[in-house]
Amino acid sequence: MSKKILTALCLTGLLLHAEETRPKNIILFIGDGMGIAQVTAGKIAKGTLEMERCPVAGLASTWSADHLTTDSAAAATALATGTKTDNGMLSLNPEGQRLKTVLEIAEDQKKSTGLVCNCAVTHATPAGFATHVPSRQQYVEIARQLADSDVDVLFGGGLAYFSPSNAPSCLPQLQNKMPLATTAEEFYALGTPEKAAALLYPEHPPHVAERTVSLKELTQKAIEILVQDEDGFFLMVEGSQIDWAGHKNDAANIISEVIDFDDAVGVGLDFAEKNGRTLVIITADHETGGFAVIDGTLAEKTVSQTGFIHKKHTASMVPVFAEGPASSRFSGIMDNTDIGKTMIELIQTSE
Template structure:
């Protein structure tokens, strides 16, 4: 009898050890280390914009695959309601700043961005945006200027940066400048391959890439086609060549513009386009378990509210309370390695602090 009991205890103990080892391998006890981070910013995207897209898509979005959800507080250093420059800077640099400022603190001093931290640590870095790359949100991850309106100066910051790639609009700020300087030649001198359409963007799978596909902004969706998801895929294909890891910032820029116009149809179209780009990032995180994807917003735009709808038909009824930005908290959807760190309610500047903690970088 004692032998049977001892054998049973041995079998139970062995099962427990195997379960713990299995749990460890599956990430239950020790989640995968963060190697790649993709930050995706839906400019102006609040909960109503997300649910409008979900309703129009008959009840589902790729975004629903996210494992953890948080909320961030978006006020700037000098206003209850932030603009994209201060909101972008808060996420990129972990610093509240004045509305209109790019990559600087309230006193105007440059503050190191997430992408600059990453590049200093040997990671590949990139920016993708469905607007001019020199526009407020993407600029906040690269440039350091007192005003978002200084787009020619911001273009110089792109040239002088340690970026591996950038894809978006804004070509005129590089080659049709008031100072007559051709920054495209400087980009080539710094090793960038230039691409002016998506066909050429897709051809570049190694090295450095400057993809400037529009003189100013890419067209609204659907006129621009699948530019955003295809650009995210192209960026990942290039950046993943770095065995150390990569960090990529993606902006669904024109959700904001649709909401400024109180255009319900355009808001939904831009939201669904952004969601297709999110799918590309989530799919890559499934392939590489060391990848963290963060989907958030710099602020909400339009005070959008859903007053009716039908999930079976995709009908959405919406009203807007403003033509400008609002002060409400915005969602933070997170997927992949380290996602649990982002549950809860916190300041927008804490997003960078959480990423640096996961990486072990010093701020």
């Protein structure tokens, strides 16, 4: 083989390698309150989890700037911006200065962006990616900032916060930019516009058995819309209610919410495997309940005995799974801010 051909081959290899390590799209799945025991319980009940398709696994510490045990607002800020803040704050640093989020940086790169959750879209985790407020309780202000943002896909609940009784409605502003579905029928009739919002409940959606549109269906539709952008996309999908079941020390609901979340993860991984240029990251914002699995049967897929430490969050590390270009960056032990920093670096260098 001539030296020239060898050099050409090496260069092609380098180029291929460079491309492989730079995702065009990122899908971040956050299981709120999903610690290792929650994943374990889901696996026992489901048999095999979609998450297990990820070749890369790691652990992330979740402490916030002012507490060893984080809340969802500080954790969302860490994941979205790569910077720690105080509990309760959304994408502002502890001094109140605005922090740019991975979603906003993706928009700067002309990528499309989406937020999908099974809580009100004004709740801490989705809000942390596109709004900046000192208190996560400022739902009406969060709705106003979301309506004002460049988010292209906004799926969840929380319609009431967009047209509150005590403040001007920001729904017209949202609807000027994109079609809005407020019922399951309207959601299924959305088609694939360039942007879309679905605020399917006045506040939070009910628990899994009563939800009219599944997280899996929301995720599928979000990907169908976002993939139309040839510049790529960033999508955050939250399984919001694993945490709420943890707060109630309700093992059965933890399991059904983890399985529901995992079904949505499967849609993301199916897309990533076909697409080849999509990084999928699955993690949690914190663990809830100090949950443990004590007994059950693999053959019958049952979890018969569980335990909880208390009804709040814990400081335990959370699992991280990844698949796709640059997924190896998410192996080993990291901090939640490392996940944010790495996503931002990858989005900034993405073509």
